[in-house]
Structure formats: C-alpha cells, structure tokens
Amino acid sequence: MKRLGLIAIMVFGGLLFSISFELPDLGDARSPASTHVSPYYIEQAIHDTSVPNVVTAILADYRGYDTLFETAVIFSAGLACFFLLRITDRKAPKARFYRHLATGLTLRVEKGGRLPEDTKEFERIDSAWVPSDVIINMTCRLVVPFIQLFALYVIAHGHHSPGGGFQGGVIFGAAIILYAISNNLRRTLRRTSERTSALLGSGGVIIYLGTGLLCILLGAGFLNYSSLSLVPGLDPVSARSYGILIVEIGVGIAVTAVMVWIYYNLASAGKLDEGL
C-alpha cells in the first residue's frame, strides 16, 4: 500500500513537473491572469467602490459573495467543534480541590461538603486550572489592550492598507485567548461566556448576510451595496465603501468570536463549565 502511494505521488509529481514549463512565468505581466480580469479591478476599483486597497474591493465587493461564505465556513468550523467536542451531560466530580491563596495549601472537599466558592481566599483547581505566575500575568495584562487596539485598527484600516475583518478578527481573538492562557479559563469564561461567543459568532455573519439582504429590500440585487445610497447623504460609490466597512466589521466579530469559541472547546476538552 505504501509503495502504491509512493508510485502515485511520483507519477503526479512528474505530471506537474512536465506541465510547469507551459505555465506563464512568475509575475509575467502578459500572462492571462494579469491581462484578462485583473486590469479592470486595478483600474476601476477606486472609481467603483472608492476603496484604495484593491484587494479589499475584490474581496468584499466584486467577490463579496465568496467572502460571505468564507465567513460562514469559519462559523461552521466553530459550530462543528462545539457539536463534536462539547460534553453536555455533566457529572458532578467526586471531590473538588481548592487552593488557599495565602498559604498555597490545597484542600480536598468531598461531595456534599461546604464549598468555599465565593471567598477571595480560595481558588478552585480543576482540569482548566493553570498555576498563575505574577510576571506572566502582569505582562499579558499590559499587552492585551494594545493587541486589541491594534486589531481594531487592522479591521478599520482594511480600506487603505493590508488588513480587514479576517486578520483583525484573528488578532482580537488571539488577545482573548492570550488572556485565557495567562490567567485561566474559568475567569475568561466569566467575562466572555460561551454563549456570548456563540451569539457574537452568528451575529457577525448575520451582519454580513443582513447587509446583503438589506440591499434586496432597498431594491437592488443581493449584496449590491450601492443601494445603501438611499440613506441620505450617500452617493452609490461611497455607499459601496461603507457597505464594505460594515461587512468587514461583521467578519471581524464573527472571526473573533469563533476563535474564542473553538479555543474554549478545545482547551477544556469540551467540559467547559464543569461544576460551574
């Protein structure tokens, strides 16, 4: 079987090699890819959409329907992770462990025993618990807000420079995940619950899809942002620009939330709120 696979790969590689000579050179300005549809994008994008960054214009407008479903792919990934990993029939653990913060002693509380849950002196220890370290905690606490600010910049600045909803969303999600890693999952869940991340995940895609459907209601085709110019003070071209911004924000929210949602389910092996 292994040998068969090797032969198949050799044949395939040989085929690719023999054909590579017929392909246009890298960066060839006369190749079909740069002469057929690309010139239109490069020359017209700014007039059609008033977005200086051609990539953003193609991604969110000319081929905005693809991007809508790319966002839906990410959402599906989050949903699939939840569906497969999440354990819903929780069994209360036999015993719980608590650490006394001042002394570092660990208590074992049998089932039915009195739990020191609400005091500030104890800390619950379970599979999601990570030993906290002052240096790591402080560093992350300093870094996280700046990462989030940068994420917002990347989303907002997608019109002018490389960036946009996907990149910014990933950065924002990474900030939350960094917080979860440096502190612990339990505390992160208290700030951004699983429900919040799921709601934001679907909400982000709804923003995108809703913008597309709004265009139908305003009398143009699906995802034709120029119809948003019915809002006073907008001409069709800048309406496209704002439409792109709205969907980029939707993408950013969806990607952020799904990243966090997937992290929750992966990091806790689907147990998430065990005993919470």
Next chain:
Amino acid sequence: MASLEGVTQHLPAIIVAVPLLAALAVTALWWFSNKLCYPLSVGAGLIALAASAGLFQQVLSYGVVEYRLGGWPPPWGIVFRVDHLNSLILVAVALVSFLNLAGSRVAAEKEFQEKVGAFYALYLLFTTGLFGILITGDAFNLYVLLEIASLTGYALIGIGSGRASLSGLNYVFMGTIGATLYLFGVGCLYVITGSLNMVDIGAILPNLWPSKVIVLAFLLCLGGLFVKMALFPLHGWLPNAYTYSPSVVSSLVAPLTTKVMIYAMVRVTLTIFTFDFAFNKISLQVPLVWLAVLAIIVGSLMALSQQRLKKMLAFIVVAEVGYMVGGFWLGNRAGMSGAVLHIINDALMTLCVFMAAGALSFRTGDDRLTSLKGMFRKMPLTMGAMVLGGLSLIGVPPTCGFFSKWYLISGGIEAGHYGFVAALIISSLVNIVLFFRCFEIAYFEPFSGSAGHQSGPMEPDDRSSTVVEAPADMLITLLTAAVLLIVLGIFSGQIVTRVIHQVIPALTG
C-alpha cells in the same frame, strides 16, 4: 403586483440566503429556547423548496436565469447561472432535504438532546452548501460552497456512535484531498485563462487547446470530484461514514452528497471544458465507463456480504454512483439523459430507503438484518415504504428507478458498451437478492424479543410493546417520499423531454 415581481426576481438569492439566515438564527436563538429550532428550520426548508420550485418554473418558461451578485457583470463578479439542469436538481435537493428535515424532530431530539440546536444549524448550513454548489456559475465559488457542505457533513457524521469518529476522520482526510485536487484544477485554469467564471472559461479554453495544462486541470477537477462522489476505487470513506452516522444524518447525506457531486462533474465537464474537449479531444471515455462498471459490480457484491441494513444501503450508493458516472461518460443522448434523470431519482430512492432504515432502527435500536424479524407485522407502513424504495432501486416499472435504468441501458446498447449493460443488469439482480432477503426476514420470520443483539435489561415482552409503528411525523414524510417515487416514475418521460433534453448537447447517433 410589483412586490411579487420583486420577489421572483430575487429567487436565486433567496434559495441560498434563507437557509443560511435560518442556520444563524437557530444558533443564536437556541441558547434561549430549544423549542424554536425545529419550526424555524422547517420553515426555512419550506421557503427554499418553494423558491426552487418557482425558479424551476421561471427556467421552464423563460430559459436560463442569470443573477449577478453585487450587481457586477460576469467575468468580474460572481453570477448564479440557473438552467434546466441545475434548476431540476435544485428542486430535488430542496425536496429531499425538506422531507428529511420535517420527519426528523423525534429522532433528532432523542439523538442530540441538548445539542439539537447545533444539529439543525449544521443541517441548514449543509443544505445551503449544496444549494450554493448547484446554483453557482463560478468555478471558485463552487469550491467555497463545497467547503461549507463538506465541513458540516464531517461534523454531522462524526457525532454518531461507535466507530463514527474514526469514519468521520477518514472522511475528513479523503474529503480534504478531493476538495484540494479540485481547487488545484481551478487554479490551473485561472493561470491559463485568467478567469473564474465557468462560461467565460468555457469560451476561452478552445483557443488554448494544445496546452497540456488544460488536460491537467481537467484531470485534477475530475479526480477531486471522484473522491468526493466516492467513485470506486476512491469510495473507501463512504460505507463506514454512512453506516455509523446517526440515522437522521445518513438519510440527509447519503441521498444528496454523491448526487450533487455528480452534478458538479456534469457541470464542470460540459460548461467549463465543453463536450467537444471532454469527449472528442481526449479519450477518457472508455476507461471511465469501465471504472464505472467496476464500481457497480464491486458495490453490488460488497452490499451482498453485509449484515447491517445501513451498510448494505451504503454499498448500494457506491454502485449507484457507478450508474451515473458510467451513463454520463457513454457520451450519447440516452446515457447522459439517464444519468441526469438518475440523479434526481436516486436522491429520492436513497432518501426513502435510508429513512425507512432510520425509522426501523429508531424502534428496534439497531440496524442488523436479523432484527428485521417480524417487522411487516410490527411496522407495516414503514416496511411498505421500504418495499417501494427497494423496488425502485431494483428497477421495477411503475417506480422511477425503472425509467432511469431504462435510459442508461439503452444508452449502453446504443454505444455498444455491453460491459456497462451487463453490469447494470447484474446489479439489478443483486438488488433483487438484497431486498428480498430483507423482506423475507421481515415477513416470514416471527418477531422475537431477543432477536437483536440486545441482551440488556429489556425483557422480550418489553421489546414487543416498544416496537410499534414509527412516530407520525417520521411516517408521514417517509410515505410521502415513497409515493413520490411512483409520481416521479409517471412523469419521467416529461422530465426527460421537457427538461433534460434541453441541456444535453444535441448529438449525432
């Protein structure tokens, strides 16, 4: 009636947007109430069905419908392009997914419990993906929607019990390889044509003909789709994936995935590469038909050796893929018409038998052939639907299975490909053995409480009182599917002459 006109104009967008919106809404609302998921999903399924029926009507009266997304004209923007071929299959897919969805409530609640909302959301996303594949006129967009359908399919299959996770993982590997090959093919096409629009590529390619890159792109696209449709010998992922997945899932995925992939093969071959290239310029016809013959024979023989109902049906799906691939690559009018007709017929037949199998295992608790004992008496209506589905898969006249098989066989004879004809006949004979073995067990052998492998706490008397006819909603949708097999059979001639012949290129001989 300006508003109604406004709606009909946007039908193509509605077909894709409404199920997606419903999936997102279900995910959001389900955190607040479990009860809304089912009605919302069924509503969305119904709207999609109505929209696809309306679109079919439009195509029949006005011809090809083109819908520009974002208002951009074809080579620059993405377009939906709906002709007789995909509008017909859209209706079939919408119908199958709606019927299965409508009958899924009891089984889904039992199977997924608290996660039922996620199930419905994934279900709707899966159908959205299939609709998107069918409706699009853009080669890359097809890949994006294929990802949606695959990703949700993996999740739905992997949730099953027993070896489902492993077979789901297998499917992930194979499915990813298939999708990557297709994407690679589209990439090759883009490099030499600079376009992603199917019609546009189809117009450019003939000028580039001697280029070897076209051949590579063609092989890559076809190879990728063959993996996805589980054509022998690339079918390894299918039987286990469909066997171990929950019944509500297998009766969704089994009828639709392979059929939609066969549509994609037809579309890619005829619209992108054009008939002339695929059948006259390169000679893949003979090997592909023989591959299909092998698929039919192997699928049928493997089905014969199975002890579990769902696995037996899964191998029948492998054989059926051979029918359609073989019929299409015969390259004559009868064979191609038969292949396209078989896409919709097989979707319904597979739905019918998988739903019946689901209803049986819902009551008996497992799907071994031995636990069919006495089922004609216990669940007469379910078994009745099973009989109709079985007869249709065998190809007995009033049912639709007969007509598509008739076209396929006459296509085979016309092309002088007697190997294919023989394979079809052998497969029909094997199907007779398969289904009549089931019927024999279910009819002649008395029901016995300890028939299955269950040696748990259930006493024989308990079992005989729990094994009753399937729940009403499951039964109604199942019987609808069974009756549709006959209705479709009656209208087969009309479908072929009025719809399918419009898209099959006029051929000599």
